[in-house]
Amino acid sequence: MQNNELIICYGDQPQSMTRRLLEQIKPEQGLDHNAKIGIKPNLVVPSPAEDGATTHPEIVEAIVLYFQEHGCRNLVILEGSWVGSKTSHAFKRCGYQALAKKLNVPLIDLQEDDSVPLAAECMTVQVCSQVTGLDVLINVPVLKGHCQTGMTCALKNMKGCITNREKRRFHSMGLHMPIAALSTLIRQDLIIIDGLCGDLTFEEGGHPVAMNRIIAAKDPVLADSYAAQLLGFDLSDVPYIQMAEKMGTGSADVSQALVTELNHDQETPVCQPKPLRDRPYVRQIEEDQACSACYGSLIHALERLYERGADTHLRQTQFLIGQGFKGKPGASYQNRQHGKQQALGIGACTAGCKQFIPGCPPKAKEILAFLSKLD
Ligand code: SF4
Known part of the structure; x- marks a missing residue:
């Protein structure tokens, strides 16, 4: 998969859709079987994915199974919920505790992790040590609205990889610039966007909107730029996207993207929550x-x-x-x-x-x- 590619699969069957995307991308090619692969969902709060806030566990399950079938054994699932919630509660309530047991994959609570200072051009950020120790990071954000930044997707999901203290500092700095800075410190090797039923306006869910798609990308800036269009935002509405572009993380120019739709969503008539x-x-x-x-x-x-x-x-x-x-x-x-x-x-x-x-x-x-x- 190239940096300028976006691959989309429509439907409401997250496991088979994710597998189909991975079979198209073939992320196992050239990968060392001993590489430490971290999968980072969005488990911001302890609520089920159907409420529109968190990543469907079936997507993460499909990713783990795919890599295990291709000989990779060093997989972990890592997340740090937002400051008001305990990650351990989210792991349990969102189905990840059961998933980890079933697939024999460790869960890492980043709220309990140490951190290391990493220097970006404009600020230093305390990034969780477990994240810096990964060989491969697979980001599995939810495509949804956000009451402060308009939307959240690939770039903002990395905020779960920093300490609670840093999360508070990010908010005090207005979020946009620090999110962009963070994008220069944590490399995302593959992005699988859960665009099934993210929330209309709030990070914590409650108003899910069926969008019935999973999107694969390599460039988080391009992924978010495309996601902004899906949610009806201009790039100027979500400043951190172009800030990240200016800092060299990727390209926000969707007109230059190679967009591949693997199917159409004509088999799943509407059912609004x-x-x-x-x-x-x-x-x-x-x-x-x-x-x-x-x-x-x-x-x-x-x-x-x-x-x-x-x-x-x-x-x-x-x-x-x-x-x-x-x-x-x-x-x-x-x-x-x-x-x-x-x-x-x-x-x-x-x-x-x-x-x-x-x-x-x-x-x-x-x-x-x-x-x-x-x-
Ligand atoms: S088939 Fe019709 S209803 Fe379905 S996505 Fe296309 S235009 Fe919309």
Whole structure:
């Protein structure tokens, strides 16, 4: 796999999707069987992955099994939860304690680890010793929103590799610059992004949105730049991405990326978790057999739109989405401000609508760009 590649697998079966990605990437090639391989999920809080905060253990299980089958025996799973939670609780509640026992892989609680000072260009960071002792680091972040930085994915997940004291210091420094600095200190050899049902806005979960995808990358800056588009953010909304680029960690230029989709998410019609019914825009959506990846993009786009203050016209726009609209002309509705309007189609399936946003699935950023022209 090259640094400019992003490989995506859609679906809701994390174990088989992860295996499929690894079989495509072949990360075992050229790897010493005695290499110490660390797998770093996101277990920020002790809550199950379905709540949108933590990495699905099935993804980590698939990674461990894959490397074990290829002769690698020196694997560890390591994490340090956020300051308010104990990692040991998260290991248990998120299914990692059982997983470690089943696969005979050690769990390392980085909250209990020593640290070593590593000097970046602009600051020195206390990084957990166990992390600095790895030969290979596989980062398995969750693609989700974050109340301070907008989003979190590959770059910010490395914050679990520093001491609690450093985590507090990172917050006092505004997070962005230290996260970028940290990216220059910890090399990520492979990134497998859990994009199954990350939270809409909060790191600790509670509003999961089905996005039904797992994304593989080597460059954490490129991975996060792509992730920002999926969640409807501009790069300027998430400053640490371009800061990391400037510090030499990778490239934020998604236009130069080689994006490979191994499949499409057409077998898993939408099933939205209940909390999203609270969102005002949900009543603007008419869904008929929509893929979760497509519906999730629309949800993220509308969340960003409402955050930015959508005008009345857009708050009344009706959206059609799903395979059930294939070959149909779309419906009209009454907009209080503009009178009779045609509903706006989301995705290639709604090509019969007078106005539709192409893509299968479209990204939240693309939906927002289209809507901003209507605003
Ligand atoms: S455009 Fe249609 S097939 Fe494609 S992701 Fe959306 S709903 Fe699914």
